Amino acid sequence: MIIALKTHFRVSYSDTDQMGFMHHSNYLKYYETARWELFRSIGMPYHKIEGEGIIFPVTDISVKYIKPAYYDQEISIDTAIKSLTGARMIFYFLATNENGETINEAQITVASVRKINNKACQMPKSIFNRLKELMNNQ
Amino acid sequence: MIIALKTHFRVSYSDTDQMGFMHHSNYLKYYETARWELFRSIGMPYHKIEGEGIIFPVTDISVKYIKPAYYDQEISIDTAIKSLTGARMIFYFLATNENGETINEAQITVASVRKINNKACQMPKSIFNRLKELMNNQ
Amino acid sequence: MIIALKTHFRVSYSDTDQMGFMHHSNYLKYYETARWELFRSIGMPYHKIEGEGIIFPVTDISVKYIKPAYYDQEISIDTAIKSLTGARMIFYFLATNENGETINEAQITVASVRKINNKACQMPKSIFNRLKELMNNQ
Amino acid sequence: MIIALKTHFRVSYSDTDQMGFMHHSNYLKYYETARWELFRSIGMPYHKIEGEGIIFPVTDISVKYIKPAYYDQEISIDTAIKSLTGARMIFYFLATNENGETINEAQITVASVRKINNKACQMPKSIFNRLKELMNNQ
Numbered sequence: 001m002i003i004a005l006k007t008h009f010r011v012s013y014s015d016t017d018q019m020g021f022m023h024h025s026n027y028l029k030y031y032e033t034a035r036w037e038l039f040r041s042i043g044m045p046y047h048k049i050e051g052e053g054i055i056f057p058v059t060d061i062s063v064k065y066i067k068p069a070y071y072d073q074e075i076s077i078d079t080a081i082k083s084l085t086g087a088r089m090i091f092y093f094l095a096t097n098e099n100g101e102t103i104n105e106a107q108i109t110v111a112s113v114r115k116i117n118n119k120a121c122q123m124p125k126s127i128f129n130r131l132k133e134l135m136n137n138q
Numbered sequence: 139m140i141i142a143l144k145t146h147f148r149v150s151y152s153d154t155d156q157m158g159f160m161h162h163s164n165y166l167k168y169y170e171t172a173r174w175e176l177f178r179s180i181g182m183p184y185h186k187i188e189g190e191g192i193i194f195p196v197t198d199i200s201v202k203y204i205k206p207a208y209y210d211q212e213i214s215i216d217t218a219i220k221s222l223t224g225a226r227m228i229f230y231f232l233a234t235n236e237n238g239e240t241i242n243e244a245q246i247t248v249a250s251v252r253k254i255n256n257k258a259c260q261m262p263k264s265i266f267n268r269l270k271e272l273m274n275n276q
Numbered sequence: 277m278i279i280a281l282k283t284h285f286r287v288s289y290s291d292t293d294q295m296g297f298m299h300h301s302n303y304l305k306y307y308e309t310a311r312w313e314l315f316r317s318i319g320m321p322y323h324k325i326e327g328e329g330i331i332f333p334v335t336d337i338s339v340k341y342i343k344p345a346y347y348d349q350e351i352s353i354d355t356a357i358k359s360l361t362g363a364r365m366i367f368y369f370l371a372t373n374e375n376g377e378t379i380n381e382a383q384i385t386v387a388s389v390r391k392i393n394n395k396a397c398q399m400p401k402s403i404f405n406r407l408k409e410l411m412n413n414q
Numbered sequence: 415m416i417i418a419l420k421t422h423f424r425v426s427y428s429d430t431d432q433m434g435f436m437h438h439s440n441y442l443k444y445y446e447t448a449r450w451e452l453f454r455s456i457g458m459p460y461h462k463i464e465g466e467g468i469i470f471p472v473t474d475i476s477v478k479y480i481k482p483a484y485y486d487q488e489i490s491i492d493t494a495i496k497s498l499t500g501a502r503m504i505f506y507f508l509a510t511n512e513n514g515e516t517i518n519e520a521q522i523t524v525a526s527v528r529k530i531n532n533k534a535c536q537m538p539k540s541i542f543n544r545l546k547e548l549m550n551n552q
Binding site for chain 4: 010012013014028029032033036045046047071072
């Protein structure tokens with residue numbers, strides 16, 4: 001799979017827990033930011049999609065914790081779109097630490113949902129086409 | 139000041155940071171829960187207030203961190219209403235650990251705001267009267 | 277699989293996001309609390325295990341988000357141990373809302389790790405035996 | 415007061431609550447990151463200070479919430495050191511949104527504490543001198 005976007009974050013103090021690791025729930029927050037940065041990079045910031053009455057809630061995640069992330073480390077996230085239909089897209093994420101070690105890997109599925117009734121829906125064609133194009137160019 | 143309600147919570151693992159303390163930001167979350175439990179205790183759960191188009195966002199906080207809270211401790215919160223007008227209320231919170239030691243103290247002001255335009259407003263009379271009664275009975 | 281423990285939590289305001297749902301990352305926090313409550317219920321609070329120099333970090337999660345959880349709802353979590361070796365245990369979680377609807381399902385693997393060197397290790401026999409007994413009685 | 419460092423962050427989706435605002439507790443996380451970035455900017459990353467057995471826990475905060483921060487906005491934080499002794503320092507923070515509007519203001523006190531016994535202590539001279547110099551040059 002070819003990576004669509006590389007983003008970066010630094011582990012903040014509030015991300016840590018008393019094991020001295022970034023708490024395992026925080027990866028989901030950073031992966032969420034990474035996927036909306038991917039959308040921003042192709043001219044579709046997620047707040048505009050929500051502005052059109054569509055939301056993309058998470059429906060499935062699977063995460064593999066390989067090594068801990070520590071306070072103040074700079075972590076890179078590679079994001080790719082793994083599959084795409086009008087109603088659902090699957091993202092793949094790979095997190096790497098400053099030493100180039102893979103620390104975490106995830107697959108996250110989001111659905112296209114109409115905000116007003118919380119029902120699954122086809123995403124607007126304009127969004128779908130732009131994502132399809134991105135996938136083909138990955 | 140007489141305490142209107144005593145609530146309890148247990149410090150969760152995700153509340154801790156690598157100092158081994160509950161992270162200082164988490165007190166605000168538990169104080170928020172404590173004040174809405176106070177509202178629930180007088181028959182006005184906060185989700186009903188929001189349902190009427192009124193929100194009570196925080197406008198001012200001041201917190202004194204006296205001792206740390208540690209993972210798995212049971213913390214008690216005493217909540218009182220310190221002052222009340224139609225547009226603003228000030229809460230006082232006192233957090234105590236399992237040994238009866240005061241660990242944290244806070245004063246938090248919330249405003250009455252109309253959700254639709256995000257403007258300050260007088261809270262509904264029914265809510266104000268119920269809170270006034272509570273204050274007088276504290 | 278027979279459920280080892282049922283626990284409960286109420287969705288707090290800080291758990292929500294602007295979709296109006298509990299943010300998907302927060303399930304991991306409540307599942308963590310649920311599994312340590314299971315440990316407490318058999319006389320082994322997790323802070324004692326850490327006190328013996330053993331930590332149980334998460335290595336794999338898979339979560340299925342079926343329905344949203346909303347602010348102020350009371351959510352029940354059924355927790356079970358699905359498999360157990362000296363170095364690894366797999367938990368199963370099922371979250372149900374106030375209407376008895378299944379809203380979320382997860383499988384979470386934790387490893388037994390020696391804190392001092394962050395290496396996988398066999399958990400103390402006393403802990404293993406107590407968990408084995410619990411599994412057999414589920 | 416002259417500003418010692420300007421930092422920036424973008425409001426993430428997980429920072430929001432169902433009011434559609436950044437949850438009020440999250441300012442504390444970003445102010446914490448801002449003050450450790452100030453330390454990094456003068457060659458003293460906070461993880462090195464902790465590595466010497468000294469921690470700087472928060473003892474007092476006062477925050478004024480002026481306007482909400484919204485999802486995806488870029489927020490600037492101006493950080494200054496307001497006062498400094500060997501055992502305590504007071505930071506001042508001012509948060510500004512993309513339109514140049516002041517949205518939040520805070521004063522946060524941290525103490526110098528020896529990690530091993532959790533007792534107040536004089537911070538190492540090298541750190542104190544470097545901060546003093548920074549204050550004088552603000």
